[in-house]
Amino acid sequence: MFTIAALYHFTRFPDPAALRAPLQQLAEAQGVKGSLLLAQEGINGTIAGPRAGIDAMLAHIRALPGCAGLEHKESFSEAMPFGRMKVRLKREIVTMGQPDIDPRARVGHYVAPADWNALISAPDVAVIDTRNDYEVQIGTFQGAVDPGTASFREFPAWWEANKERF
Incomplete structure (x- = not known):
């Protein structure tokens, strides 16, 4: 059984490129596949792997600056849904084409x-x-x-x- 974790977190990464290789290496060592997007505004992605591998990845991500509060959603699959692991650098983690927007500075009201x-x-x-x-x-x-x-x-x-x- 594979655990699938969908996640995103807005935070400030001054140098997202420095985070790329450690995430890629950990994922490969843990048998985790999927896609993670890194940008100066944060992280977004979906990863899948054995339970221990997902736990290791989430612990690593939560240890990144500003990511302690990362929440994720889980689902499960009998088969590995991804063929490889990709950690990519992007301008935005949620594409809006609005470079002046800071999603950490202005948020809506959270609804229970x-x-x-x-x-x-x-x-x-x-x-x-x-x-x-x-x-x-x-x-x-x-x-x-x-x-x-x-x-x-x-x-x-x-x-x-x-x-x-x-």
Whole structure:
């Protein structure tokens, strides 16, 4: 059984390139495969491997500057879902094409799962489904606005053109 960990964490990495080789080496030593993106704004990725390997990777990532609070989501697979391990350097860990945005400086309000349905049912709340068009076709929240974007990178332009509606 393989453990799959999906993760992202916004923090400040002054030199993300220095983090690349140690992550790659640890993953290979632990039998972990998948993809990790490193940028000055943080880390994002999905990795899979034996339980001990995933635990070692998560411990290493949480030891990086500003990553102690990293949260991740897990799932499991009988087969290894990835063919290799890639640790890549990027400009952004979530592509928006907005270099002046600092996702650590301005965040929204966190909503407890128990409060979600009440929140989205409020008459003054709009849900905008920012996932890509393929994912929206599979399913979305009732009444959600579909911006018709092919990728999240297109959302900032859509928002600029439509924000007066909200």
